[in-house]
Amino acid sequence: MKQESKHRPQEQHQLSHSASQQSAMREFASTEELLRHDAAQTDVPPAIAERLTQSIAKLPQKPQSWWQRWLKR
């Protein structure tokens, strides 16, 4: 998908991040890498899929075409 690398190290700020807790030091080479790590740690609440399922179930049915109604006769 990517047509060119967006992550040229020479262009990027070298971010050295401590992820707190003395023994939990973690370094990220770029802002993007840090954000990707953060995204990976972020989970989608399962309640969304439940709610979405209910919302979809409430949507009005699409009207059937005449031939679909005719076939059901």
Add this chain to the structure above:
Amino acid sequence: MDSCVNEPTPTETAPAAPNPLRSLPDGTEFAALYEEHSKAVYYLALRFLCDPQKAEDVTHDVFLKVYRKLGEFRGESSIRTWLYRITINHCQNLKQSWASRNLVTTADDTVWNTTAAPAESPLRVLETKELGERIQKALDELTEEYRLLLLLVADEELSYEEVAALTEQTADAVRGKLHRARKAFAVQFAKTA
């Protein structure tokens, strides 16, 4: 503002529940689409708005719209780009409507009680929590444009050209602004230490 980070719940070690969207009569394809892209949509909304409840609402609304409009998708862009476009529009509309009000985040501990996370060691949980808070604080100090650019560019599925199209500018402009956005983020992130 500092609670825009997922925290694990006591149920985190339970096996993942089946996606309820698969129970819909024609839901298999849509469920697969949701499984593939919901994380990206939710994360963008969460970090852009810094409000977990609103991020949930946005994710729900985006996918409901997608469900209704999927037949109109012409494939001129990738599905991910299309989803991001809807998400960005939705978030920006929300922000505009909040701007005239007294904006107070609704985030509180109860919000996170509905959030599942994969099994983590206690140390990992602490690390994730603090890191997420620091990232959110740093992002909040950036302009909306820089914040959006960084979040989009961090998605490896998007090219510069796609980010440019989503933010309505040229790819060269994206590259130039991105350089400044990274610098600004690094400065703000250092302040959160």
